[in-house]
Amino acid sequence: MTMPSPLLRLDKLRRRRAGRPAVKDLSLTLDRGQVLGLLGVNGAGKSTTLAMVAGALRPDGGAIALDGRDFLEHPELARRLLGWLPERAPLWPELTVAEHLDAHGRLRGLAGAALRRAREDALARLELAPLARRLAGVLSQGQRQRLGLACALLHRPALLVLDEPANALDPVQVAALRALVREEAANGAAVILSTHLLAEVTAVCDRVAILHEGTLRHEGPLAGTDAAALERRFFEIAMGGEAKAA
């Protein structure tokens, strides 16, 4: 019997930025229904990794397989399979919240009643319904972030790539985000998210990966790891790297 391929496989991914290696030989896999937290200090390479996974940044080397297919050869797979919340969600200030969702939905091939359902569902899940007719240009930071999240998950992608999704969210919304991520995973989606909040990782992730200076320094399941143990491991890697550099 052949094993099903993981939803996402990164194999020796590398990318230079501003003349320096930002991600070095990064390999990992992610299965359906799993939530992977990506940790690392500022500049560790998290956003660069996620932008490559989302198809927005081409790796200098290595391979990405999405649902068993070569993603670099078939970037169009992203349209159906992938939802991405970038570090700064790009919004059109002159479009309303609902118009953003409609535009994203059409780009994903949704139309008619299916598009309307997806839009209403995303508005409800991100508690954006009262803001549906508001222009994106006048949203607060946290509201912009929720709109970015709504756009990412509107079409129920198999892989959600979330770059610091808790950014700018208030504690109530952070709790709602946790529930949302777990719900997506329970429905079979794979989620990869970056964060600076260690508590976020222990609360919602099944696995954790710690990047340091572009290198994957730790990767494994979180079961049985409490926040204090994760914090110790994180600081060990972060401080060890700095001590070495010094």
Ligand SMILES: Nc1ncnc2c1ncn2[C@@H]1O[C@H](COP(=O)(O)OP(=O)(O)OP(=O)(O)O)[C@@H](O)[C@H]1O
């Ligand atoms: N647009 C860019 N142009 C050039 N270099 C970049 C660019 N974005 C990031 N870099 C560099 O790539 C390296 C990795 O940055 P990246 O943004 O991936 O890190 P990060 O872990 O997401 O950091 P943070 O936690 O601060 O968001 C850093 O050295 C950074 O200076």
